[in-house]
Amino acid sequence: MSSPGRLFIARHGETVFNAAARLQGDHVHTPLTRAGFEQVDQMGAVLRHRLGPKPDLALWSSSAGRASQTLALIAEHLGLDWHDARHDDRLVEIGMGCWGGRYYADVAEEYGPIVDMDTRLLKPAPDGESYAEIAERVTDWFDEHGNGPGDKLVIMHGISSRVFRGVLRGLDPLPDYGVPVAAGLPQGSVVVIEDGVETLIVEGDGGERA
Numbered sequence: 001m002s003s004p005g006r007l008f009i010a011r012h013g014e015t016v017f018n019a020a021a022r023l024q025g026d027h028v029h030t031p032l033t034r035a036g037f038e039q040v041d042q043m044g045a046v047l048r049h050r051l052g053p054k055p056d057l058a059l060w061s062s063s064a065g066r067a068s069q070t071l072a073l074i075a076e077h078l079g080l081d082w083h084d085a086r087h088d089d090r091l092v093e094i095g096m097g098c099w100g101g102r103y104y105a106d107v108a109e110e111y112g113p114i115v116d117m118d119t120r121l122l123k124p125a126p127d128g129e130s131y132a133e134i135a136e137r138v139t140d141w142f143d144e145h146g147n148g149p150g151d152k153l154v155i156m157h158g159i160s161s162r163v164f165r166g167v168l169r170g171l172d173p174l175p176d177y178g179v180p181v182a183a184g185l186p187q188g189s190v191v192v193i194e195d196g197v198e199t200l201i202v203e204g205d206g207g208e209r210a
Contacts, residue, residue: 007154019035063088163182169198
């Protein structure tokens with residue numbers, strides 16, 4: 001997919017659920033940790049250096065609290081007004097159904113391994129969201145909002161951003177998942193995608209738990 005502007009896609013900073021090894025999924029609000037705030041400050045500083053003060057940049061985030069927190073701090077670095085940001089449910093993390101909020105270890109003990117070690121992707125919960133459903137909703141968001149002119153900053157999550165980046169780059173569908181999925185990035189990372197080409201802007205020092 002191509003866009004008339006650049007898409008800066010960021011993964012939120014570490015949260016209390018990440019630190020405790022609990023499955024967040026589409027939980028509405030799991031606050032950032034101190035380490036998470038430091039990661040976001042790094043993202044904001046790098047983007048400020050790259051884009052300058054008050055860049056012409058549309059602000060978007062998932063409707064989850066951790067994404068909104070991340071966006072607020074980055075907006076402060078950029079000299080932009082967080083209140084001008086837009087939030088969308090289609091940008092949230094993979095829905096984990098009955099596994100959501102539980103410890104990784106407890107779910108694995110009951111259901112077996114829940115992380116595909118080859119791809120580092122979460123296996124869908126029995127009543128959770130499929131990767132095809134993620135691809136459908138992020139594509140729907142792009143068709144409605146991402147196609148417009150101008151640069152955009154989009155704050156997302158570990159799994160949903162991997163699917164979104166895969167779709168934007170036109171990657172081949174991943175075997176066993178049926179949709180394009182980009183390589184994972186740690187919490188606190190930012191990439192920019194322009195004309196289907198992805199460039200890493202900040203590689204965060206957080207973990208990979210979703």
